[in-house]
Amino acid sequence: xxxxxxxxxxxxxxxxxxxxxxxxxxxxxxxxxxxxxxxxxxxxxxxxxxxxxxxxxxxxxxxxxxxxxxxxxxxxxxxxxxxxxxxxxxxxxxxxxxxxxxxxxxxxxxxxxxxxxxxxxxxxxxxxxxxxxxxxxxxxxxxxxxxxxxxxxxxxxxxxxxxxxxxxxxxxxxxxxxxxxxxxxxxxxxxxxxxxxxxxxxxxxxxxxxxxxxxxxxxxxxxxxxxxxxxxxxxxxxxxxxxxxxxxxxxxxxxxxxxxxxxxxxxxxxxxxxxxxxxxxxxxxxxxxxxxxxxxxxxxxxxxxxxxxxxxxxxxxxxxxxxxxxxxxxxxxxxxxxxxxxxxxxxxxxxxxxxxxxxxxxxxxxxxxxxxxxxxxxxxxxxxxxxxxxxxxxxxxxxxxxxxxxxxxxxxxxxxxxxxxxxxxxxxxxxxxxxx
Amino acid sequence: xxxxxxxxxxxxxxxxxxxxxxxxxxxxxxxxxxxxxxxxxxxxxxxxxxxxxxxxxxxxxxxxxxxxxxxxxxxxxxxxxxxxxxxxxxxxxxxxxxxxxxxxxxxxxxxxxxxxxxxxxxxxxxxxxxxxxxxxxxxxxxxxxxxxxxxxxxxxxxxxxxxxxxxxxxxxxxxxxxxxxxxxxxxxxxxxxxxxxxxxxxxxxxxxxxxxxxxxxxxxxxxxxxxxxxxxxxxxxxxxxxxxxxxxxxxx
Numbered sequence: 271x272x273x274x275x276x277x278x279x280x281x282x283x284x285x286x287x288x289x290x291x292x293x294x295x296x297x298x299x300x301x302x303x304x305x306x307x308x309x310x311x312x313x314x315x316x317x318x319x320x321x322x323x324x325x326x327x328x329x330x331x332x333x334x335x336x337x338x339x340x341x342x343x344x345x346x347x348x349x350x351x352x353x354x355x356x357x358x359x360x361x362x363x364x365x366x367x368x369x370x371x372x373x374x375x376x377x378x379x380x381x382x383x384x385x386x387x388x389x390x391x392x393x394x395x396x397x398x399x400x401x402x403x404x405x406x407x408x409x410x411x412x413x414x415x416x417x418x419x420x421x422x423x424x425x426x427x428x429x430x431x432x433x434x435x436x437x438x439x440x441x442x443x444x445x446x447x448x449x450x451x452x453x454x455x456x457x458x459x460x461x462x463x464x465x466x467x468x469x470x471x472x473x474x475x476x477x478x479x480x481x482x483x484x485x486x487x488x489x490x491x492x493x494x495x496x497x498x499x500x501x502x503x504x505x506x507x508x509x510x511x512x513x514x515x516x517x518x519x520x521x522x523x524x525x526x527x528x529x530x531x532x533x534x535x536x537x538x539x540x541x542x543x544x545x546x547x548x549x550x551x552x553x554x555x556x557x558x559x560x561x562x563x564x565x566x567x568x569x570x571x572x573x574x575x576x577x578x579x580x581x582x583x584x585x586x587x588x589x590x591x592x593x594x595x596x597x598x599x600x601x602x603x604x605x606x607x608x609x610x611x612x613x614x615x616x617x618x619x620x621x622x623x624x625x626x627x628x629x630x631x632x633x634x635x636x637x638x639x640x641x642x643x644x645x646x647x648x649x650x651x652x653x654x655x656x657x658x659x660x661x662x663x664x665x666x667x668x669x670x671x672x673x674x675x676x677x678x679x680x681x682x683x684x685x686x687x688x689x690x691x692x693x694x695x696x697x698x699x700x701x702x703x704x705x706x
Numbered sequence: 707x708x709x710x711x712x713x714x715x716x717x718x719x720x721x722x723x724x725x726x727x728x729x730x731x732x733x734x735x736x737x738x739x740x741x742x743x744x745x746x747x748x749x750x751x752x753x754x755x756x757x758x759x760x761x762x763x764x765x766x767x768x769x770x771x772x773x774x775x776x777x778x779x780x781x782x783x784x785x786x787x788x789x790x791x792x793x794x795x796x797x798x799x800x801x802x803x804x805x806x807x808x809x810x811x812x813x814x815x816x817x818x819x820x821x822x823x824x825x826x827x828x829x830x831x832x833x834x835x836x837x838x839x840x841x842x843x844x845x846x847x848x849x850x851x852x853x854x855x856x857x858x859x860x861x862x863x864x865x866x867x868x869x870x871x872x873x874x875x876x877x878x879x880x881x882x883x884x885x886x887x888x889x890x891x892x893x894x895x896x897x898x899x900x901x902x903x904x905x906x907x908x909x910x911x912x913x914x915x916x917x918x919x920x921x922x923x924x925x926x927x928x929x930x931x932x933x934x935x936x937x938x939x940x941x942x943x944x945x946x947x948x949x950x951x952x953x954x955x956x957x958x
Contacts, residue, residue, distance in 0.1 A: 653796045654797075657795070660757070661813075662781050662814035664781050
């Protein structure tokens with residue numbers, strides 16, 4: 271089927287800039303298949319349903335709009351992680367730890383791509399392909415999924431990333447630490463967690479002035495995947511993150527992201543619960559300050575097994591004309607009985623110029639489920655603020671306390687208390703920085 | 707301690723006069739009670755003194771220990787020694803009661819140029835004071851006032867008062883919503899804080915709170931002015947006869 275003219279034009283412009291698919295057999299195949307998917311899906315334009323609140327040209331334009339650099343981020347130093355450093359998307363071996371960890375095998379995509387066979391071929395681009403494929407729904411009808419062309423683009427052209435095969439209970443978190451020299455970065459990480467294994471993946475810092483970081487996580491039966499991202503702070507960054515995960519029976523998935531500012535921050539989380547009794551939590555906190563700030567969380571959780579639980583908890587604090595978007599969906603398939611789905615998105619608007627746009631969606635085909643969703647937008651509670659001040663807490667700090675209290679519910683989605691503390695400290699630091 | 711002269715206050719949004727030349731002097735170490743019918747201006751007085759938005763002072767002054775407090779921010783008034791026990795303590799989800807208390811104590815100390823209380827010293831003090839108010843560890847951990855019963859909220863107010871050690875305490879209808887036992891507990895907490903260097907302004911509808919917190923002076927507030935001042939017997943008179951006689955005498 272031909273693409274609409276507008277989509278065809280942006281897609282052709284992008285395709286003409288893309289390199290030929292190269293590498294060993296497995297990845298060459300994966301890359302050219304992804305290229306074909308991209309060509310048939312077409313890149314999004316503003317008219318696309320899941321882009322109407324945002325501006326896809328931030329990523330369809332060949333060149334980034336701004337340049338922004340950053341120092342190395344060290345927020346997770348306290349939890350003594352194994353650290354891998356990337357500067358503008360290029361692995362910095364000297365600044366990184368040796369890729370050796372008990373219970374996990376860690377490789378770079380650039381290295382795996384040279385081989386003709388690699389374990390990651392069962393994962394790289396696979397979850398993205400599932401998300402982008404038309405597949406028969408229960409009862410045989412074909413269901414057209416939401417197009418994820420940027421994910422196909424990432425699979426097609428990513429040259430670097432971290433490939434982690436987790437075979438045991440890995441106690442030490444793995445940290446991917448980013449730094450920007452003002453360029454562009456495109457990374458594709460893949461994490462395969464074997465049955466009963468567990469891992470914690472941390473991301474921190476600014477990968478580049480414009481970046482697209484994708485993670486595919488395959489969490490097997492009774493496995494655990496924990497993920498905390500402290501998105502690097504830069505007023506002008508164009509940031510895209512894409513998280514694709516599949517969850518097996520009795521598995522646990524928890525992902526949280528803190529984002530501060532950015533002209534275009536788009537975070538997608540596309541999760542599929544395929545094994546019974548699985549649990550998936552995604553949370554996010556956003557501090558947006560300034561009229562050019564635009565932050566979009568888009569979540570799509572598919573329940574395709576019995577007795578699974580999912581939670582989406584998103585909090586955005588917006589001021590000086592910042593825009594926050596939340597597009598969250600829970601899809602419960604016909605056989606996914608006993609599903610427990612929860613979704614809440616809330617914004618704290620600190621002035622009349624800021625805005626929050628929320629699109630919560632439930633699509634339920636099973637008849638024995640409990641799903642709830644809520645979305646609120648409000649100003650700071652003046653009563654609470656006066657109460658704090660009447661007890662002697664200075665106004666600025668009282669506002670910070672109220673703000674921290676507001677985002678705390680999302681931070682609670684992080685299982686590890688030490689990591690919660692790290693995130694809280696970052697929120698406090700960001701707020702204190704604003705107060706000057 | 708507290709000296710209010712000719713205080714005139716209007717509601718900002720409604721252009722409505724609430725206080726009309728109120729005069730009141732509370733001496734150090736004394737307990738003054740203010741009684742009055744609904745709408746006489748009792749709560750407005752407590753809010754204006756503590757610095758809440760929405761009120762405009764059109765004339766007069768209010769000084770705490772010789773300092774003009776009307777120009778101060780609410781937090782400055784608190785650091786200067788003013789404390790308002792709220793009629794309706796506010797629930798603040800997400801902020802732990804303990805964190806709130808410690809932040810308040812140390813903010814005030816910092817504002818006064820005093821050394822901040824260490825975590826250990828604070829904990830010791832708060833535990834001892836909480837115990838005497840029958841506030842358990844769970845209440846200290848929970849978010850400020852969230853899910854607290856009416857009695858628990860008022861006890862929590864008194865705990866804050868005990869920790870902050872203010873000089874001038876205003877109790878705004880602290881007895882509202884309390885059963886007899888809870889009122890006794892709260893009154894005991896207040897009485898324990900009575901001290902030569904500390905004054906109280908107890909705002910109430912009913913005489914019964916004044917059975918437990920014995921006032922030195924009782925004032926009757928009506929239409930934004932003090933119309934009568936007397937000893938504790940004045941409160942009993944109100945309890946027996948209502949305000950009608952006093953108001954009739956004033957308006958005659």
